[in-house]
Amino acid sequence: MKRISVTVNGVRHEAEVEPRTLLVYFIREQLGLTGTNVGCDTSSCGACTVHLNGQSVKSCTVLAVQADGQEVTTIEGLATNGKLHPMQQAFHEEHGLQCGFCTPGMIMAAVGIVDENPDPSEAEVREALEGNLCRCTGYHNIVRAVISGAKASV
Amino acid sequence: MAAGQKYVGGGVPRKEDPQLLTGQATFVENLTVPGMVHAALVRSPYGAARIKKVDLSAALAAPDVVAAFSGEDLADEWAAGLPMAWPVTDDIRIPDHWPVAKDVVRYVGDAVAVVVATSRAAAADAAELVDVDYEELPTVVDIEGAMAPGAPRVHESFENNECYTWTHSTGDIDAAFAKADVVVKGEYTQPRLIPNAMEPRAVLVQPSPAAGDFTMWSTTQIPHIAKILLSMILGISESKMRVIAPDVGGGFGSKLNVYAEEALCIALARRLGLPVKWVAGRSEGYLATIHGRDQLQEIELAATSEGKILGYRVKIRANMGAYLQLVAPGVPLLGGFLYCGSYGGEAYHFECTGVFTNTTPTDAYRGAGRPEATYAIERAIELLARKVGLDSIEIRKLNYLPQGEMVPSPGGLEFDSTNYAPNLDRALELLGHDAVRAEQAERRAQGSTKVLGLGFSTFVEMCGLAPSQVLASLNYGAGGWDAATVRMLPTGKAEVVTGTSPHGQGHVTCWSQIAADALGLDIDDIEVLHGDTHVAPHGMNTYGSRSLSVGGIAVYEACGRVVEKAKTIAAHLLEVSPEDLAFENGSFSVKGVPDRTKAIQELAYAAWTAHSLPEGTEPGLEANCVWDPPNFTYPFGSHLCVVEVDTETGDVDILRYVAVDDCGTVINPVIVEGQVHGGVAQGIAAALYEEATYAEDGTLETSSMINYLVPSAAEFPSFELDRTLTPSTSNPLGVKGIGEAGTIASTPAVINAVADALAHLDVGEVPIPATPERVWRLIQNAKGGAA
Ligand code: FES
Ligand code: FES
Numbered sequence: 001m002k003r004i005s006v007t008v009n010g011v012r013h014e015a016e017v018e019p020r021t022l023l024v025y026f027i028r029e030q031l032g033l034t035g036t037n038v039g040c041d042t043s044s045c046g047a048c049t050v051h052l053n054g055q056s057v058k059s060c061t062v063l064a065v066q067a068d069g070q071e072v073t074t075i076e077g078l079a080t081n082g083k084l085h086p087m088q089q090a091f092h093e094e095h096g097l098q099c100g101f102c103t104p105g106m107i108m109a110a111v112g113i114v115d116e117n118p119d120p121s122e123a124e125v126r127e128a129l130e131g132n133l134c135r136c137t138g139y140h141n142i143v144r145a146v147i148s149g150a151k152a153s154v
Numbered sequence: 155m156a157a158g159q160k161y162v163g164g165g166v167p168r169k170e171d172p173q174l175l176t177g178q179a180t181f182v183e184n185l186t187v188p189g190m191v192h193a194a195l196v197r198s199p200y201g202a203a204r205i206k207k208v209d210l211s212a213a214l215a216a217p218d219v220v221a222a223f224s225g226e227d228l229a230d231e232w233a234a235g236l237p238m239a240w241p242v243t244d245d246i247r248i249p250d251h252w253p254v255a256k257d258v259v260r261y262v263g264d265a266v267a268v269v270v271a272t273s274r275a276a277a278a279d280a281a282e283l284v285d286v287d288y289e290e291l292p293t294v295v296d297i298e299g300a301m302a303p304g305a306p307r308v309h310e311s312f313e314n315n316e317c318y319t320w321t322h323s324t325g326d327i328d329a330a331f332a333k334a335d336v337v338v339k340g341e342y343t344q345p346r347l348i349p350n351a352m353e354p355r356a357v358l359v360q361p362s363p364a365a366g367d368f369t370m371w372s373t374t375q376i377p378h379i380a381k382i383l384l385s386m387i388l389g390i391s392e393s394k395m396r397v398i399a400p401d402v403g404g405g406f407g408s409k410l411n412v413y414a415e416e417a418l419c420i421a422l423a424r425r426l427g428l429p430v431k432w433v434a435g436r437s438e439g440y441l442a443t444i445h446g447r448d449q450l451q452e453i454e455l456a457a458t459s460e461g462k463i464l465g466y467r468v469k470i471r472a473n474m475g476a477y478l479q480l481v482a483p484g485v486p487l488l489g490g491f492l493y494c495g496s497y498g499g500e501a502y503h504f505e506c507t508g509v510f511t512n513t514t515p516t517d518a519y520r521g522a523g524r525p526e527a528t529y530a531i532e533r534a535i536e537l538l539a540r541k542v543g544l545d546s547i548e549i550r551k552l553n554y555l556p557q558g559e560m561v562p563s564p565g566g567l568e569f570d571s572t573n574y575a576p577n578l579d580r581a582l583e584l585l586g587h588d589a590v591r592a593e594q595a596e597r598r599a600q601g602s603t604k605v606l607g608l609g610f611s612t613f614v615e616m617c618g619l620a621p622s623q624v625l626a627s628l629n630y631g632a633g634g635w636d637a638a639t640v641r642m643l644p645t646g647k648a649e650v651v652t653g654t655s656p657h658g659q660g661h662v663t664c665w666s667q668i669a670a671d672a673l674g675l676d677i678d679d680i681e682v683l684h685g686d687t688h689v690a691p692h693g694m695n696t697y698g699s700r701s702l703s704v705g706g707i708a709v710y711e712a713c714g715r716v717v718e719k720a721k722t723i724a725a726h727l728l729e730v731s732p733e734d735l736a737f738e739n740g741s742f743s744v745k746g747v748p749d750r751t752k753a754i755q756e757l758a759y760a761a762w763t764a765h766s767l768p769e770g771t772e773p774g775l776e777a778n779c780v781w782d783p784p785n786f787t788y789p790f791g792s793h794l795c796v797v798e799v800d801t802e803t804g805d806v807d808i809l810r811y812v813a814v815d816d817c818g819t820v821i822n823p824v825i826v827e828g829q830v831h832g833g834v835a836q837g838i839a840a841a842l843y844e845e846a847t848y849a850e851d852g853t854l855e856t857s858s859m860i861n862y863l864v865p866s867a868a869e870f871p872s873f874e875l876d877r878t879l880t881p882s883t884s885n886p887l888g889v890k891g892i893g894e895a896g897t898i899a900s901t902p903a904v905i906n907a908v909a910d911a912l913a914h915l916d917v918g919e920v921p922i923p924a925t926p927e928r929v930w931r932l933i934q935n936a937k938g939g940a941a
Binding site for chain 2: 018028033034035036037038039040041042044045047074075076078079084088091092093095097098099100101102103104107122125126127129130131132133134135136137138139140141142143
């Protein structure tokens with residue numbers, strides 16, 4: 001067991017973890033923040049996307065111990081004072097989600113995309129979302145949501 | 155019933171979204187109960203083998219392990235095997251199917267043992283320590299191999315691998331072919347597909363040992379059906395079972411089943427007296443969750459020299475996999491009436507043989523039988539067009555069924571509403587057909603290596619499952635109704651209890667729209683309750699694009715009954731006769747005296763206090779409806795796809811995708827469009843990317859998301875949609891269903907486009923998925939090059 005200290009959504013957590021524990025299971029099972037989903041076992045789907053020090057990462061590709069001393073933001077930390085983040089709002093308005101399983105990862109990835117490119121084209125959004133799979137929406141409305149969320153975020 | 159139309163037809167933002175957007179969803183994997191233990195399964199690595207010995211000792215000695223069992227150890231848990239509800243013929247062969255195999259495994263992934271531990275990781279680690287001694291048996295994985303004389307038998311107790319043969323005919327098919335001027339024949343392979351709902355399957359069972367009852371949370375589309383069948387498998391009184399489908403992350407048919415792990419977790423919870431949870435990894439799901447499609451098709455059209463179709467002769471073989479899952483034998487039948495598509499003719503003959511192989515069982519995957527049928531007819535009609543010298547539009551318009559209601563189709567169905575030509579015209583207009591053809595011709599003339607193709611798919615499908623008596627005639631083991639309760643609460647709010655079980659479709663929003671308009675309430679004053687058999691005791695659940703046209707109608711009708719009862723109370727309180735009342739925007743008023751009114755909220759309160767009700771009226775303002783539809787519904791549409799094929803690399807790029815659907819009345823256009831987008835994407839994925847393959851020894855070669863390509867946003871264009879509106883005559887709202895239409899329509903639209911792009915090269919049949927390598931080879935072969 002290793003002792004780590006990770007700040008998640010602004011709250012610092014001290015915890016014992018097994019060295020093999022993936023960040024996503026630390027977040028879900030040890031911290032009880034189940035908004036971040038696990039959709040695969042091959043780092044393919046992006047359902048587990050969170051921000052690590054402001055960068056979007058697939059949290060199934062990071063060990064919990066690697067997050068020691070770092071800041072993590074999950075979907076639960078995105079809304080502020082009960083107000084949806086502009087990207088969450090955009091997904092709602094553009095019907096960018098159906099079952100909602102890919103949605104937390106999709107939104108965290110989208111926020112990351114817009115951080116890097118505040119005014120992405122449709123093609124740029126499609127390219128940048130390559131690591132996030134959705135089986136319900138055909139991506140049409142997700143792409144629209146990301147573009148509209150980008151506009152609302154500036 | 156007089157009702158305002160404030161919400162129905164509008165793009166009301168979804169009520170489902172807030173919890174899904176903020177990480178508060180109740181997906182089964184997110185749920186925990188105190189004392190919960192975790193199950194991990196040991197699965198066969200062999201396509202076929204006899205289990206000689208299962209040694210659990212090392213697993214039992216591992217840390218945190220609570221218990222471990224072999225199939226033999228669990229044998230006395232089962233009062234019945236895993237169910238198959240659709241014995242399509244009287245002589246169908248139905249193999250025993252136990253949640254955990256006892257003596258023989260028949261596909262890679264068949265369960266042989268289970269380990270229970272206090273954490274998921276400990277259970278998985280200990281499962282690795284279970285030592286199973288197998289004696290390998292010969293395998294067969296493909297349809298033709300399984301039907302060959304002397305093939306290894308998947309089930310020794312059957313004399314060969316044929317499960318059933320089902321036939322269906324109308325008219326005199328031999329006469330139609332005898333008088334035909336032309337006959338065309340298409341042969342197609344429908345690849346095996348992995349549904350890939352993004353949420354992997356999971357189960358959590360909580361027993362109350364003293365009371366003898368069980369609560370199961372499951373990633374299921376069918377909580378009510380599962381409750382009945384699981385109680386039969388486990389020998390538990392149905393009244394002791396509660397099944398909850400909380401937030402469910404997509405299904406597409408893959409969660410329309412009663413699965414081994416559901417039965418197993420209940421059995422383990424009963425044995426151990428502990429809550430038991432199981433969560434599938436994605437790759438485990440690839441083995442242990444149903445696959446779809448996997449058919450070989452032959453279709454022949456008999457036609458006049460002008461291109462008028464006289465008859466359809468269809469023969470298909472369908473891979474059932476190693477066992478029969480819930481509705482597997484019936485899946486090809488759902489397409490079996492539709493190999494004539496939207497076209498006319500005199501005679502029709504369909505024959506399907508189901509076949510066992512050493513592969514994961516197949517079952518319903520989005521469209522279930524209808525994508526396969528649509529593919530065959532929409533490809534074959536292009537063959538006919540070519541043969542008689544018509545273009546894609548002319549051949550269709552020549553053969554369309556006439557516009558009308560209850561129009562008989564050669565497949566033996568009566569289509570509720572047909573109006574096909576205007577629908578196609580709208581699609582052509584949206585596409586700008588002539589400009590696309592002009593550009594295609596120009597590129598060809600220039601000898602461009604980036605050739606254009608335009609593909610058509612003008613489909614009709616059948617949904618709204620289903621009139622119960624029709625299901626009876628098909629040997630289906632249940633009815634096709636659905637149920638709703640609409641309950642006004644004393645404070646003027648309403649609860650809508652539905653038997654449908656949504657997993658992304660937006661029923662909460664759509665049922666709220668229907669009820670809010672029907673009752674004259676604000677949409678936020680409606681709560682939709684679903685997916686818990688204790689809360690919504692009756693339902694047939696969600697599959698086959700049935701929810702709106704069956705369950706939604708039950709909601710609408712129940713609302714009408716609530717309004718009728720409210721009216722009698724209003725009349726009593728206003729001291730007029732009910733006929734003197736008008737109902738609008740949630741308020742009853744005396745005709746001609748508009749200021750004498752009673753709001754439905756007041757009447758709900760009056761019904762609850764019961765202080766002054768008409769003679770013989772029971773307290774409360776609530777009504778039920780169980781809607782058994784009089785007919786299926788038959789959505790139709792025209793999907794047009796423009797592709798660019800790179801003749802040097804074989805790459806296919808979709809430039810445009812135009813879809814004009816007719817799903818009857820639309821409750822929420824934004825949700826309808828979302829269903830089309832998602833459906834089209836799955837059909838495009840089948841056309842260009844996805845295919846599950848097995849090695850001869852039964853190993854699933856496409857065993858994870860790394861080698862089974864689920865496409866991303868980068869692989870799709872934006873879609874261009876419109877609709878025509880031809881209301882269904884099967885229900886009072888005129889709705890049809892839209893959940894599967896996109897998937898049914900899109901695969902042939904794409905492949906027809908690829909074929910059209912290469913038409914000048916005479917390449918022959920385009921296989922699916924049309925991967926770059928396959929397309930490149932077609933081109934090389936046509937050029938006579940060495941490929
Ligand atoms: S769960 Fe992390 S990429 Fe799929
Ligand atoms: S909304 Fe269901 S997977 Fe994306």
